[in-house]
Amino acid sequence: MEKKTILSGIQATGNLTLGNYLGALNNWIEMQDKYDCYYMIADLHTLTIRKDPEELRKNTLSLIALYIAAGLDPDKNTIFIQSHIPAHSCLSWVLNCYTYMGELNRMTQFKDKAAKHADNINSGLFTYPVLMAADILAYNADLVPVGDDQKQHLEITRDIAERFNSIYGETFKMPEAYIGKVGARIMGLQDPTAKMSKSSPNELDKILLTDTPEDIRKKFKKAVTDSENVVRYDRETKPGVSNLMAIYGIIKNKTMEEVEKEFEGAGYGNFKSAVAEAVVQRLEPLQKRYYELLENPEKLKAIYEKGDKKASEKANKMLKEVYTKIGLVVD
Numbered sequence: 342m343e344k345k346t347i348l349s350g351i352q353a354t355g356n357l358t359l360g361n362y363l364g365a366l367n368n369w370i371e372m373q374d375k376y377d378c379y380y381m382i383a384d385l386h387t388l389t390i391r392k393d394p395e396e397l398r399k400n401t402l403s404l405i406a407l408y409i410a411a412g413l414d415p416d417k418n419t420i421f422i423q424s425h426i427p428a429h430s431c432l433s434w435v436l437n438c439y440t441y442m443g444e445l446n447r448m449t450q451f452k453d454k455a456a457k458h459a460d461n462i463n464s465g466l467f468t469y470p471v472l473m474a475a476d477i478l479a480y481n482a483d484l485v486p487v488g489d490d491q492k493q494h495l496e497i498t499r500d501i502a503e504r505f506n507s508i509y510g511e512t513f514k515m516p517e518a519y520i521g522k523v524g525a526r527i528m529g530l531q532d533p534t535a536k537m538s539k540s541s542p543n544e545l546d547k548i549l550l551t552d553t554p555e556d557i558r559k560k561f562k563k564a565v566t567d568s569e570n571v572v573r574y575d576r577e578t579k580p581g582v583s584n585l586m587a588i589y590g591i592i593k594n595k596t597m598e599e600v601e602k603e604f605e606g607a608g609y610g611n612f613k614s615a616v617a618e619a620v621v622q623r624l625e626p627l628q629k630r631y632y633e634l635l636e637n638p639e640k641l642k643a644i645y646e647k648g649d650k651k652a653s654e655k656a657n658k659m660l661k662e663v664y665t666k667i668g669l670v671v672d
């Protein structure tokens with residue numbers, strides 16, 4: 342049987358957090374043997390918010406290094422840079438003509454970002470989900486691993502695909518969102534009711550993948566819990582402790598029940614240092630590989646060039662089919 346196709350990407354916006362790693366990258370690694378995986382660096386999406394050019398270039402390369410350091414095997418996965426495949430932008434333009442303003446207006450992420458960047462509500466920010474739809478549909482992806490903040494973008498992708506298919510006949514596959522286990526959403530350490538975000542101004546709220554062991558220990562020590570002093574999973578009434586349990590559970594591959602048992606009677610102090618040690622142990626080898634790769638830009642280049650080539654063949658084929666169906670002259 343042919344392997345199913347997976348596509349996902351992360352925006353090239355600098356330092357990733359433990360949330361990105363446990364919620365995204367870590368799930369991707371489990372998929373590399375079972376699926377035909379395409380993982381891109383979403384550099385075009387980052388342009389919707391003003392970026393320093395040099396920094397964007399640097400972030401793009403370091404994100405590739407991080408993909409590999411986290412365990413994505415470049416021989417098993419197609420790792421590529423979004424902007425290197427012009428078919429994404431071309432398809433995005435076409436799909437824009439099959440997407441309604443009213444639909445885009447309902448996107449909660451657009452509303453959030455527009456409120457946050459009131460001085461730069463550009464049309465790229467508005468049509469961001471259409472470029473994402475193009476990313477996904479260009480590869481006939483069956484599954485798209487995303488955090489639950491991206492679910493709405495996947496729904497609009499399906500709506501656009503369905504609309505196009507109903508006019509021109511079966512063209513795009515219907516992609517499904519793949520929301521990982523407990524890890525789909527790692528919350529902030531200081532505000533466990535909001536997603537751990539790399540853009541959070543509070544350093545204590547997030548663990549960066551490049552944090553030193555001392556920083557990691559300090560941040561977990563200061564993580565917000567509650568006054569019950571019992572390690573019990575309840576996202577509603579104990580969001581802080583539940584988030585720490587989720588982090589520990591993913592790293593140790595344990596269910597929440599098993600974590601509860603392990604820390605019965607342990608108290609928060611012991612529990613927090615166990616979580617911190619688990620994270621330190623997991624990140625140390627990752628950081629070592631990451632820094633080694635950054636020293637070796639030729640190797641990184643060879644990886645994305647290989648990925649770019651495979652990705653562009655697939656995406657160009659789809660673009661040609663779409664152009665033909667809508668009436669553009671292709672040959």
Ligand code: TRP
Pocket residue numbers: 348349350351352383386472473476477485486487491
């Ligand atoms: N918008 C996604 C995010 O911010 C990143 C992304 C861009 C993506 N294109 C994609 C994710 C295609 C999955 C599939 O997280």
